Amino acid sequence: MKKNEIVRLAKRDFEKAWVETAKTLKKPHHDREYPRLHFKTGQSHMLYDTIAELRQAYMKLGFDETVNPVFIDEEQIYKQFGPEAPAVLDRCFYLAGLPRPDIGIGMDKIERIEGLGVEMTEDKVQGLQDVFRGYKKGDTSGDDLVLEVSAALDVANNLGLRVLERVFPELKELTPVANQTTLRSHMTSGWFMTLSSAYNKTKLPLKLFSIDRCFRREQREDASHLMTYHSASCVWMDDEVSLDVGMAVSESLLEHFGFEKFRFQPDDxxxxxxxxxxxxEVYGYHPKLREWVEVATFGMYSPIALAKYGIDKDVMNLGVGAERIAMILHNQPDVREMVYPQTYGSWKFTDRELATMLRINYYPATSHGRVLMDSILETWIKHGDADSPCEFTAFKGEFLGKDIEVVAVEPESGTKLLGPASMNSIYIHNGNIMGVPEGGDVKDEAALKAVENGVKTNIRYVDGLAANAAYKIEEMVVSGAEEVSLRTTISRSISDINLRLDEVALNYITSENKVIDVRGPTFSTLNCRITE
Known part of the structure; x- marks a missing residue:
């Protein structure tokens, strides 16, 4: 079933479409079945490489790792930020949920359920009411609603889903209602709660770090700002802690990454x-941007905020932007491209990668066919420049249980056995795929650059044509045909010379305005007949 057919069916009957998708599973090739299937080492993401290094740096400095709360009630923001809280909350994402409605079951809905082929009884009506009552109270999970409705009606899940879709539209018409809980916008919001819980339970100094996501409702995302980012944050709590501790920890972290150029300045x-x-503020120098980039901020927590959590110790807090550190380490000018290369990054294939995606399409399946392919190639290469009219036997003998004769021929006069482009080779240069005369007088500038700097695929036009001819002759013999004549004229696309390019490579070449130029006359004729 095609994708557009699945979508159309899903609009009519989602459950049926979902069941039908099981038929799209394909039995894998023998070599791709477990346990023969194995995987090469994958490539890590530079951001998470940086986070792993930050974790090691903190632990080498004697900090213990912890996990801070992600869901922060706005009350906590007021405790921590005081009169600044409204401005902070403006940058926070509030959580919302769908209210669970009171769902009545009147006669009209009973009739509509019966119209879908469900025989209703008093027990089924009562069972359905119990399900909705449990859903309203929270005893029934939304994930289980279809299952519970289907069980109450004693029908299959697909019919239960159809009942919910068509009889109870109030479930689809629900709109989210926000509550007072926010997503953590600063790691500080979680630190106060963690410190409050750990206070008087551990020996001082208390040195903790946490590297996790924060969420900030930025007006827009740009080269240096994302709405979700990783804060690599730490706290140092003791009877007495000076600001110099923040400077020392910051410097040690930067030195761990090999930085020598950094500076501290008051944060306005x-x-x-x-x-x-x-x-x-802590700044590191970005060699690619050639400017100083803020990578961290540290300070001493206010006694006012700490007192609201029952803490009467000194606390130094440092927050490091993991994305900012990664940008510097990997010379990345745009945080969006670095974090989401699949969306914002430039699409790039090397010429060598493209070469791995170009291959001969039709190829002989048998050892007999491969011997025949080599014989055809040998004949074409040896006699390709022979003046016409001409005729050369490429193969004569037993082939797949039959005696056959294959003749390379050019009946017209004044030409050659093969067209002049037949011996062209395929090169790839700067994403362009082109055919170049092998060992000839190359005058085209692009072709010259391809030969000098590009990747030679070791595929000639005749390689693809000979493989296709042997494949077709295999088909002829197996099908029981008596003869076949194979003719090529002018190559305009890679399919004309029996080559195939992976779709992803074709999409890349098209989107990047690259070219595939394999034009040229390949005139050739092969006649094959059964001789027995």
């Missing part, structure tokens, strides 16, 4: 959860 933002005058 002056967040209210820090003691005035302690909020400090």
């Amino acid at each position: 933002k002056k967040s209210k959860y820090y003691i005035p005058g302690t909020q400090t």
Whole structure:
């Protein structure tokens, strides 16, 4: 079933379409079945490589890893930020959920259910009411609603889903309702809660770090800002902690990554959860951007905010932007391209990668066919420049249980056995695929550059044509035909010389305005007949 057919069926009957998708599973080739299937080593993401290094750096500095809360009630934001909280909350994502409605079952709905082929009884009506009552109270999960409705009606799941879709539209008409819970926008929001729980339970100094996602409702994403980012944050709590500790930890982290150029400067933002005058920005030099990039901020937590959590110790907090560090390490100018290369990054295949995606299409399946292919090639290469009219026996003998004769012929006068482009070779250069005369007088500038700097595929036009001829002769003998005549004229596309390019490579060449130029006359004729 094709994709558009599945979509159309899903609009009419989702459950049936879903069941039908099981038929799309294909039995794999023998070599791709377990346990013969194996995988090469995959490639890691540079961001997570950086995060792994940050984890090791923190642990080498004696910090213990922890996991901070992700869901933060707005009440916590007011405790931490004071009068600054409304501005902070403006950048927060609030969570929302679908309200669970009161669903009545009147006679009209009973009739509509029966119209779908379900025989209703008093027990089924009561069972359905119990399911919806449990759903409203939260006793029944939304994930189980279809299953529970189907069980109450004693029908298959696909029919239960159809009942929900067509009889109870109030479920589809629900709109989300926001609550007072936000997604963590600063790791600080989680640190106060963690410190409050750990206070008086561990020996000082308490040194913790956490590397996790934060979510910030930016007005827009750009080269240096994402709506979700990784904060590599730490806290140092003790009876007495100075701002110098923040400088020392920052410097040690930067040195772990081999940085020698960094600087500290006061942060003008002056967040209210820090003691005035302690909020400090850490900058690293980005060699590709040739500018200083902010990679971290540290400061001393405000006694006011700490007191609201029952903490009377000094706390230094440092927040490192994992994405910013990764940008510097990997010379990435745009955080969007670095984190989401599949969406924002430039699409790039090397010429060698493209060469692996170009191959001969039709190829002889038997050892007899491969011997025949070599004989045809040998004849064409030896006599390709013979003046016509001419005729050469390429193969004569037993083939797949039959005696056959294959003759290369050119009956017209004043030409050659093969067209002049037949011996062209395929080169790939700067994403362009082109045929180049082998050992000839190459005058085209693009072809010259391809020969000098491109990738030679070791595929000639005659290689593809000979493989196709042997494949067709195999078909002739197996099908019981008595003879076949194979003729080529002018190559305009790779299919004309029996080559195939992977679809992803073709999409790349098209989207990047590259070219495939294998034009040229390949005139050839092969006649094959059964001789017995």
